[in-house]
Amino acid sequence: MILFGPRKTGKTTLLAQRYPDALKYDLLLTEIRAELKIRPSLLREMVLERKPELVILDEIQKVPELLDEVHWLIENTETKFILCGSSSRKLKRGAANLLGGRALRVDLFPLVSAEIGDLNLQKGIHAGMIPQHYLSRNPDRFLKAYVDQYIQEEIIEESQIRKLQSFYRFLETAALMNGELLNYAKVGSDCGVSPKTVREYYQILEDTLIGFSLLPWTNVKTRKLIETAKFYLFDTGVIRHLKELPQVPNKSREFGNFFETFLINEIRAYIAYSNLSLKLSFWRTTSDFEVDLIVGKMQVAIEFKSSQRVGSGELGGLRALKEEHSPSLLLLVCQVTEPRLTEDGIRILPFQDFLKRMWAGELF
Numbered sequence: 001m002i003l004f005g006p007r008k009t010g011k012t013t014l015l016a017q018r019y020p021d022a023l024k025y026d027l028l029l030t031e032i033r034a035e036l037k038i039r040p041s042l043l044r045e046m047v048l049e050r051k052p053e054l055v056i057l058d059e060i061q062k063v064p065e066l067l068d069e070v071h072w073l074i075e076n077t078e079t080k081f082i083l084c085g086s087s088s089r090k091l092k093r094g095a096a097n098l099l100g101g102r103a104l105r106v107d108l109f110p111l112v113s114a115e116i117g118d119l120n121l122q123k124g125i126h127a128g129m130i131p132q133h134y135l136s137r138n139p140d141r142f143l144k145a146y147v148d149q150y151i152q153e154e155i156i157e158e159s160q161i162r163k164l165q166s167f168y169r170f171l172e173t174a175a176l177m178n179g180e181l182l183n184y185a186k187v188g189s190d191c192g193v194s195p196k197t198v199r200e201y202y203q204i205l206e207d208t209l210i211g212f213s214l215l216p217w218t219n220v221k222t223r224k225l226i227e228t229a230k231f232y233l234f235d236t237g238v239i240r241h242l243k244e245l246p247q248v249p250n251k252s253r254e255f256g257n258f259f260e261t262f263l264i265n266e267i268r269a270y271i272a273y274s275n276l277s278l279k280l281s282f283w284r285t286t287s288d289f290e291v292d293l294i295v296g297k298m299q300v301a302i303e304f305k306s307s308q309r310v311g312s313g314e315l316g317g318l319r320a321l322k323e324e325h326s327p328s329l330l331l332l333v334c335q336v337t338e339p340r341l342t343e344d345g346i347r348i349l350p351f352q353d354f355l356k357r358m359w360a361g362e363l364f
Contacts, residue, residue: 002060002083005108006209006234007150008130011084014108015056019082023052027062040065047073054080061085089207107209109269110134110235114359121351125248125258128237129265143241147171155204166193170201174211174233175242179257181228182213202231210234212268215281217294221324223285230282236262250306259306260292263333263351267293267302270358278364289320294327300364301327305334310348318346329363 005011015022025043027033036042043066047055057066060083070081083103110129113119127139136142155167169191177187182202184195191198205211214230233239236258240248248255264280271278278296283289293302301321305314310332318330322344330346333354340348349357357363 001081002085002103002105003108004085004088004105004209006110006130007086007153008132008146009108009110010131011086011108012058015058015082015084019054019056022054022056022082023047023050024056024058027057027059033062036066037063040069043069044073047077047079051077052079054082056082056084058084059086061087061089087208089204107272109265109272112266112269112359113355119352119355121259121262122250125236125255125262126240128235128240129262130235130237133237139237140241143237147238147241150208150210155208163193166191166197167201170198172242174202174205174231175239177231178233178239179230179261181226182231183228205231205233210238214264214293215279217281217283219325223287223289223320223324226284226286232261232264234265236265256304256306259351260304263304263354264293266355267295267358271295271364274361276364283317283321285320289317291317291321295364298325298327300329300331301325302331302333305332308335308337310334310336315342315346319344322346331363 003011003015012026015024025032025036027036040063057070060066067083070083073079074081081103111131111134112129113124116124116134124134127133127136128143130142130146133139133142133146151164151168151171155164170187170193173187173190177183184198184202188195188198193201202211202213206213211231211233214232216225216227216229218225218227233242239258239261243254245254248258268280270276271280278299281294283291283294283301291301292304294300295302301318303314303318307314314332314334318332321327322330331354332346332348333351334348336348336350339350339353342348354363
């Protein structure tokens, strides 16, 4: 198994609790990393001697050369392996042996509402859902350290960016453009780098699990569609820190963007944890009809509104989509207090109800 997840989401803690008797090699430790990088075959020799049932290699991206040894050991011994990492970039860049499909990939996300129970939405958006940040009374100092550490460890060491200041400006711009249509030329102009470099920077964020692209729905029927992707960062606390916002007032435009991002990340986690093969996309026409999220092949269409009142204007995108594709379920998720059903079949759900129904497996 290969366990991937952003830094500080709890990968090491989870594995230590689940597998306390496993033989573990922490590749963040300089002496272990240096020794195995010089002689990867040492891993094979140690496993052959000790014959452990399970070996955990933490931060495997630090020494991708070990994958060849792991591959051999899987083929020739009874030992099982769990590989753990916060980036696939170095593995892909080095064309490392990814075990020929013999390892199941599992993704770990920050905390989700089902793990918390009584979710405090304002706190979740303000602090983000990385465990240490959400549970802290002063998340800002941890968020600053998180971004600084991420730049130092994931970007400088693995991506070898020469203009670090340009990348930091890009990070701030990526936060400002969170959930918006990608425009490499505009972002490049803001950051003082070329559109090609901006594209590479966004790829770094994906490879290091800090963000993800949401692709547009492109199955045209009547209305002409936008074909440009959007990009979201993985945590609202990190976004708020990069935007230098002391707080996000509930009724502000910023809160709407954070509300949408928060819920899309919950949906991504649910789909991954439930082993569902459902792609996510969004639907937007050139005439500005839009639905924030399409789950699968039009099984579910979801619009997110952070408002506490919903009128017909908020339902326009879902109704336009329904005319063309007839999704199985149309949802508007917002902050109303009671669930409702419109005459034309659109369910209006409080976000709390939506999350409970989703994690109970009732929606998709």
